[in-house]
Amino acid sequence: MNKHKIGISDIGVHIPTPRMDLEYLIRERVASDPKLARHMDRAVSTTGQKAIRFPNLWEDTATMAAQATHNVLSRKTDGELSGLRYLVAGTETTVDHSKPVSAYVQGMLQRAGMEVPSSLSSYQVQHACAGGTLSLIGVASMLATSRRDSEFGVVMASDIARYHAASTAEITQGAGAVSLLVEQAPKLIELDLGTVGYCSQDVDDFFRPLGSSIAQVKGRYSMEVYQQNFESAFQDYCERNGEGPREMLDSTDMFVLHAPFRNMPEIAMRKLLGLHLGMSIEEADAFLAERGFFSGVDPIAQIGNTYSASMYLFLAFLLRERYEIMGESLVGKRVLLASYGSGNTMVVMGGTVAPSAPQVIESWDLDQIFASARQSTMDDYLIYTAGPYADSEYAKLLSSIRVPTEAFYLSGVRQDGYREYNFAADARDWLPEREASVDLRRPVPILG
Amino acid sequence: MNKHKIGISDIGVHIPTPRMDLEYLIRERVASDPKLARHMDRAVSTTGQKAIRFPNLWEDTATMAAQATHNVLSRKTDGELSGLRYLVAGTETTVDHSKPVSAYVQGMLQRAGMEVPSSLSSYQVQHACAGGTLSLIGVASMLATSRRDSEFGVVMASDIARYHAASTAEITQGAGAVSLLVEQAPKLIELDLGTVGYCSQDVDDFFRPLGSSIAQVKGRYSMEVYQQNFESAFQDYCERNGEGPREMLDSTDMFVLHAPFRNMPEIAMRKLLGLHLGMSIEEADAFLAERGFFSGVDPIAQIGNTYSASMYLFLAFLLRERYEIMGESLVGKRVLLASYGSGNTMVVMGGTVAPSAPQVIESWDLDQIFASARQSTMDDYLIYTAGPYADSEYAKLLSSIRVPTEAFYLSGVRQDGYREYNFAADARDWLPEREASVDLRRPVPILG
Numbered sequence: 001m002n003k004h005k006i007g008i009s010d011i012g013v014h015i016p017t018p019r020m021d022l023e024y025l026i027r028e029r030v031a032s033d034p035k036l037a038r039h040m041d042r043a044v045s046t047t048g049q050k051a052i053r054f055p056n057l058w059e060d061t062a063t064m065a066a067q068a069t070h071n072v073l074s075r076k077t078d079g080e081l082s083g084l085r086y087l088v089a090g091t092e093t094t095v096d097h098s099k100p101v102s103a104y105v106q107g108m109l110q111r112a113g114m115e116v117p118s119s120l121s122s123y124q125v126q127h128a129c130a131g132g133t134l135s136l137i138g139v140a141s142m143l144a145t146s147r148r149d150s151e152f153g154v155v156m157a158s159d160i161a162r163y164h165a166a167s168t169a170e171i172t173q174g175a176g177a178v179s180l181l182v183e184q185a186p187k188l189i190e191l192d193l194g195t196v197g198y199c200s201q202d203v204d205d206f207f208r209p210l211g212s213s214i215a216q217v218k219g220r221y222s223m224e225v226y227q228q229n230f231e232s233a234f235q236d237y238c239e240r241n242g243e244g245p246r247e248m249l250d251s252t253d254m255f256v257l258h259a260p261f262r263n264m265p266e267i268a269m270r271k272l273l274g275l276h277l278g279m280s281i282e283e284a285d286a287f288l289a290e291r292g293f294f295s296g297v298d299p300i301a302q303i304g305n306t307y308s309a310s311m312y313l314f315l316a317f318l319l320r321e322r323y324e325i326m327g328e329s330l331v332g333k334r335v336l337l338a339s340y341g342s343g344n345t346m347v348v349m350g351g352t353v354a355p356s357a358p359q360v361i362e363s364w365d366l367d368q369i370f371a372s373a374r375q376s377t378m379d380d381y382l383i384y385t386a387g388p389y390a391d392s393e394y395a396k397l398l399s400s401i402r403v404p405t406e407a408f409y410l411s412g413v414r415q416d417g418y419r420e421y422n423f424a425a426d427a428r429d430w431l432p433e434r435e436a437s438v439d440l441r442r443p444v445p446i447l448g
Numbered sequence: 449m450n451k452h453k454i455g456i457s458d459i460g461v462h463i464p465t466p467r468m469d470l471e472y473l474i475r476e477r478v479a480s481d482p483k484l485a486r487h488m489d490r491a492v493s494t495t496g497q498k499a500i501r502f503p504n505l506w507e508d509t510a511t512m513a514a515q516a517t518h519n520v521l522s523r524k525t526d527g528e529l530s531g532l533r534y535l536v537a538g539t540e541t542t543v544d545h546s547k548p549v550s551a552y553v554q555g556m557l558q559r560a561g562m563e564v565p566s567s568l569s570s571y572q573v574q575h576a577c578a579g580g581t582l583s584l585i586g587v588a589s590m591l592a593t594s595r596r597d598s599e600f601g602v603v604m605a606s607d608i609a610r611y612h613a614a615s616t617a618e619i620t621q622g623a624g625a626v627s628l629l630v631e632q633a634p635k636l637i638e639l640d641l642g643t644v645g646y647c648s649q650d651v652d653d654f655f656r657p658l659g660s661s662i663a664q665v666k667g668r669y670s671m672e673v674y675q676q677n678f679e680s681a682f683q684d685y686c687e688r689n690g691e692g693p694r695e696m697l698d699s700t701d702m703f704v705l706h707a708p709f710r711n712m713p714e715i716a717m718r719k720l721l722g723l724h725l726g727m728s729i730e731e732a733d734a735f736l737a738e739r740g741f742f743s744g745v746d747p748i749a750q751i752g753n754t755y756s757a758s759m760y761l762f763l764a765f766l767l768r769e770r771y772e773i774m775g776e777s778l779v780g781k782r783v784l785l786a787s788y789g790s791g792n793t794m795v796v797m798g799g800t801v802a803p804s805a806p807q808v809i810e811s812w813d814l815d816q817i818f819a820s821a822r823q824s825t826m827d828d829y830l831i832y833t834a835g836p837y838a839d840s841e842y843a844k845l846l847s848s849i850r851v852p853t854e855a856f857y858l859s860g861v862r863q864d865g866y867r868e869y870n871f872a873a874d875a876r877d878w879l880p881e882r883e884a885s886v887d888l889r890r891p892v893p894i895l896g
Contacts, residue, residue, distance in 0.1 A: 085646070092546040097656035098576045098663060099791035107650025119684050122648040122793050123582045127571035128546045134571045138586035141593040145641045146688075193593045198533070200570040202555025208545035209865030211659055215546060216864050236567050240594075343547035345570050416664050417657025 004147070006140045006193065007186035007351060010360055011316050012072025012179035014064050015303055016055045019373040020381050022171050023050075028378050029166045036166065043168035048262035048297075052304030053373070054384050055160055055175045057397055058409035061093045062101045062421060064177035065158035066108040066408040072179045073154070075363070078115045085146075086139045086153030086182070087116075089124045090131025090308045092208065093160045095419055100124030101158065104421055108408050112423035128206060129258055130341025132157025132178070132308035137347070139182050140193055153182040159307030161260075162214045165385040169217055172261050174304025178312040187356035188319075189335060197237025197348035199229040206342030213388055222342055223267065229346035230257070230268050230338055231275065237336075237348040245276040252350075253333040254291055254318055258340040259310040262301035268338075269293070295321035302370065311339050316366060319353070323361045331355050391415070452595070454588045454641065455634035455799060458808055459764050460520030460627035462512050463751055464503045467821040468829050470619050471498075476826050477614045484614065491616035496710035496745075500752030501821065502832050503608055503623045505845055506857035509541045510549045510869060512625035513606035514556040514856040520627045521602070523811070526563045533594075534587045534601030534630070535564075537572045538579025538756045540656065541608045543867055548572030549606065552869055556856050560871035576654060577706055578789025580605025580626070580756035585795070587630050588641055601630040607755030609708075610662045613833040617665055620709050622752025626760040635804035636767075637783060645685025645796040647677040654790030661836055670790055671715065677794035678705070678716050678786055679723065685784075685796040693724040700798075701781040702739055702766055706788040707758040710749035716786070717741070743769035750818065759787050764814060767801070771809045779803050839863070 026040045055064070073081065089101035102122040109116045121142075125135040132155060139153035158177035163169035205222035208215040238248050249272070257265035266288065273284040288294065296318030306313060315337070323330050335351040376384075389397060391413040403409045403424045411422040474488045503512070521529065537549035550570040557564045569590075573583040580603060587601035606625035611617035653670035656663040686696050697720070705713035714736065721732040736742065744766030754761060763785070771778050783799040824832075837845060839861040851857045851872045859870040 087648070094545065094574070095658065096791075097542065097658065097660075098540040098574070099655045100575045103575070103648065103650050103791045103793070106648060110650070118647050118649055118680065119645075120648050121582065121585075121644075121646045121795065123573055123575035123579070123789075125571055125573055126542070126546070127548045127551070131571070134569065137569075137590060141589035142585060142641075144593050145589040146644070147642070193590075194595070196569075196594070197567075198569045199566050200535070200551065200554060200568050201566055202551050202558070204866050207547045207866055209867075210543065210545065212545075212865060216866070232566060341571075343544075343551045345551070347569065413657075417660060418652050418655055418664070419657075 004144060004184070005186060005190045006144050006184050007182070007191040007354065008180050008189040009152075009183040009187040010072050010075065010181040011188070011312055012068040013176070013313065013316065013366070013369060014067035014071065015053050015176040015306075015369045015372070016059050016064065017372050017374045018054050018056060018376045018380060018384070019051055020054065020376045021051050025171070025378075025381070033166065039168050040171070043171050046263065047172055048301050049171050049304065050301045052171065052173045053175055054173065054376070054381070057383070057401060058403050058407070060095055060410055061091050061158045061160060062095050062104040062108070062419070063408040063410060064175065065089055065101055065156040065179065066105045066421070068158070068177040068179035069105060069154055069156055070109060070112060070114070070408070072181050073109070073114060081115045082117050083150040083152055084116060084154060085120050085151040086142060087120050087122045088135040088139055088153065089156040089158060090133070090135040091124060091158050092126055092128050092131060092307055094124065094126070101156070104419070105156065108421050108423060112408070127345050128341035128343050129159070129260065129307040129310065130339045130345050130347055132180070132312065133337070133339035133347050133349070136180060136182060137193065137196060137349070140191055143182065143184060144193060147184070149184065155180040155182055157308035157312060159309060161305040161307055163217065164214050169219065172305050174306050176303065176306035176309050176313070178309040180312065186354050188354055188360045189351040189357070190354050192350040195237060195240040195350060197233040197235070197240060198345065199232035199236060200345040201225065201229065203344050205344060223264065225344055226264065226340050226346075227268050227271050229340065229344055230348070231272060233338070233346040233348040234272065237350070241350070249273065249276055251334060252336045254322065254335045255288070255293060256296060256311055256315045256318060256335060257338040259297055259300045259314050260305045260307070262297050265297050265314070266293070292318055292321045292325065311337065316364065319357070319361055320364065320366055323358060328358055331357060452592060452632070453634060453638045454592050454632050455630070455639040455802065456628050456637040457600075457631040457635040458520050458523065458629040459636070459760055460516040461624070461761065461764065461814070461817060462515035462519065463501050463624040463754075463817050463820070464507050464512065465820050465822040466502050466504060466824045466828060466832070467499055468502065468824045469499050473619070473826075473829070481614065487616050488619070491619050494711065495620055496749050497619050497752065498749045500619065500621045501623055502621065502824070502829070505831070505849060506851050506855070508543055508858055509539050509606045509608060510543050510552040510556070510867070511856040511858060512623065513537055513549055513604040513627065514553045514869070516606070516625040516627035517553055517602055517604055518557060518560060518562070518856070520629050521557070521562060529563045530565050531598040531600055532564060532602060533568050533599040534590060535568050535570045536583040536587055536601065537604040537606060538581070538583040539572060539606050540574055540576050540579060540755055542572065542574070549604070552867070553604065556869050556871060560856070575793050576789035576791050577607070577708065577755040577758065578787045578793050578795055580628070580760065581785070581787035581795050581797070584628060584630060585641065585644060585797070588639055591630065591632060592641065595632070597632065603628040603630055605756035605760060607757060609753040609755055611665065612662050617667065620753050622754050624751065624754035624757050624761070626757040628760065634802050636802055636808045637799040637805070638802050640798040643685060643688040643798060645681040645683070645688060646794065647680035647684060648793040649673065649677065651792050653792060671712065673792055674712065674788050674794070675716050675719050677788065677792055678796070679720060681786070681794040681796040682720065685798070689798070697721065697724055699782060700784045702770065702783045703736065703741060704744060704759055704763045704766060704783060705786040707745055707748045707762050708753045708755070710745050713745055713762065714741070740766055740769045740773065759785065764812065767805070767809055768812065768814055771806060776806055779805060
C-alpha cells in the first residue's frame, strides 16, 4: 500500500443561476396534461427533489468547468499556477467529439488572465456520472508516480442532465460543475489509492445515443444496478482493506455517494446497512443521521442532478455540517466515497479528513449556491428545453442578453462548427442589463 | 523517480479488411472533377500515403477495440483473466455520449466466452489522437499505486478517421484498433512514468463538432502545432530527465511518433534533429534510417490514419524490424514515444525494451494485417462514405451480408438508440457468403 498522501485540497463549485421549482413545473405540466399528475407525484416522492438548476443560455459543460476551476485556482498565486500539471475533465456532456473540455478550459482561464502553463497534460474522461471520480484516481496516481512537490492537478466534473420534457425524468434534470484541486499532502481529504474497490458491468440502464441531446434512462432498473454494483464494489473495497463489511461500516464516519437525486444515496445505504448490519430502515436512518448524512443530500433536492459533480457537492455540504458539529475533531475522520456511472461502473474509495480541512472548509461559501438562484418562469425554462440551438439562432439569442461580468461564456459557434469561448471582463460591451426572462421570451420561434 | 517497472507486455491489433488504393481513388475522383488532380497529387506527396483501410459495415470503434482486445487476451488463461483490473479505451470516435466503449467491450468479450471479471474499472479517455497514450499513463500509474502482482490493465486505442469526401483530407482517412496489455514487470516495453514530458495548448487545428461524423482539420496548421508541441514536450521531458536534448537524442535507439500519415513523424524528427543536432535533412534521414525509423512508418502508408492507434502500430512494426536486425541485443534499447492529440496535447515518454521482448515480438504475425486486406471498389467505398446509416437502413444492409465467424459486430440499433453488439460464433445463422461489394451495391438509395 502506498503510504504517501495524495488527495483533494479544495473544491470549487459552479451551479448555474436559473432555478425551476418543481411544484410550479408540475402544476404547469399537469394543467396541460392532467394524466401526468399521478406519475409526477410519484417521481417527486421517489426522488425527493424540490427544484432543479439549469444553465443560462451562454453556459455549457466547458464554461461551467472553467468557472468552477477559476474559483478554485483564484486561491493560488501566479507562481504556484506554474505547477499545474494535470487538467482533466470528467463529463458525459462533451462539447466536441475530439477536443476535450479541458483544452477549452485551459484557453478560457488564460483569456481570463490566469497564468496557466502549457507544460501540462489535458484530457477528458467518460463513463456516465463516474467520469470525475475516475479522473481523480488517475490524476492522483500520476502525481504519486512522478512525485514532484510543486506539482498538482485539477479535476473537473461538469455536466448538464437533460431528459425528455415533459416526462417524469424531467424532474431529475440539473446542471453544474465542481473543480477539485488534487495535491500531495492534501489539505482536505487524503485518498486511499491502494484499496479502491470496483465493479463494472455491460448494462443498458442509461445511455445517450450519438446525435441526441437528451439521455435515455430506465429509471427503476438503473436504481437496481446502482445498488447491486455498490454492494459488489464495497465487498471488493473491504477485501482490499483486509476488513469485513461490518468493521468497515462501523469504522466509517461519513458516507458520500453519487446523488443523481436526493433520495438515491439513502436508498442504497439502507440496503447496505440492512444487509451487513441487519438494520431496519429506521435504524439505518438513525445510523446515517448520526453521521450527518442528510445534511449532505438535502441540498441536492434543491439543485438537481449534476451527474459527475453530484458526489462532490454532497461531500462539500457534508463536510461543512460535520465541521460545524465537530469542529477540529473532524480531522482524521474516515470518509467512504461511492461513485456510480451508468452503463456501468461503481468506484468505492476510502479517505481521511486532512489536518488542514477546517481552514479549507471555513474558506467556502456554499450558501452562495442558493443565494445565486434566480427563479425561472415557465417561459425561461421552455427556452432552455427547446435548446441547444443551432449556431445562427444562438447568435441571435446571445445578442439580446447580458452575460454577467466575470462569467465564462460561449461567445459563438463558427460556421465550421468550432466553439468559441470568452471571459466577460468589465470592458465587455454588453447591452444594458435586463431580466433574462424578458429578453429571452420573444426571439425563439421554436416554441410555438 | 519510481524504480518499480510497469509498462506494455503485448500489443493486439485489428485493422479492418476493406482497403482503398489511393491511386485508384484519385483516378476516379479526378475523372469526375479534373480540378482535383493538382490538390490530390500534392496531398499524396505531402503525406506519403498509398492506401487507406476502412471499416466493414458491421464494424465501429467498439467492435474494433473488442477484436484487438480479444486477440491480446486470448494469450491469457481464464485464471489470469480474473486479474484484469483496468479496461480503458482511448478514442475520439465514441459510439455513445455517456456509456464508454470499454463497457461495450466488456460485454462483447463476455459474450465471446471470455471470463472477464466485473471487479474492474472501465472508462474512456478523449483528447483527439492522444487518448490511448493518456489512458496508458493513467492505467500504468494506477497499477503502480495499488501494486498487486496478479493485476493488469488493458488499454485500447480505437478510431475511425472520416473526412469530407471528396477532398484532399479524404486520403488521410483510416480505421483500426490496438489493445495494449499493461502490466508490472512488463514483457515488451518498460515505461518511464516519472519523467513524462507534456505540452498542451488551446488551439483549433482539428475538431469534430457534435452531430458531425466527419472531422474538421486545418492541415497545414495542425502539422505546425504538432511540431511546436513536440519540441516543447521534448524539452520538458529532457528537463525531467536532467539531461540535455543532445544527450537525450544521442542515447535514444528508437523514435516512435504519432503517425496520422506516413510522412508526419519524419517531418517532425527532421526539425527536432536540425534544431538540436544541427543536422541537414539528409543527415537526419541517415540518423533515422540507422535506427530503423522508416520500417516503422512505411507500413502506415498502406493502412492510413488510425488516430489514437497509429503510434502503437508504428511501435510494433519498428520493434519487429529492430528484432530482425539486432536479435536479442534489442533488449535494453531506449525508445522515445511522442503522442500528439490535436486541440492540443503532446506527450513525450521514454521506455526501455524489456528482457522478454524477443519472445513477444516472435509471437506476432504483423503480415496478417496486409494479408487480410480486401481490395475495395469505388462502389464499396462510396457505401462506406455515405454512412454511418440510420438504424432501419443499417438493419436492411446487415441482413444481406455475412459477418465472418469470430468477428464482433454491431448486431443492431434499438428504437431508443441503444447499440447492440454480438460475437459471430460458428452457429450464427448467416446468409451464404457473397462478395460484400455485390451485396452492398443495391440497397443504398443515398448514393444516387
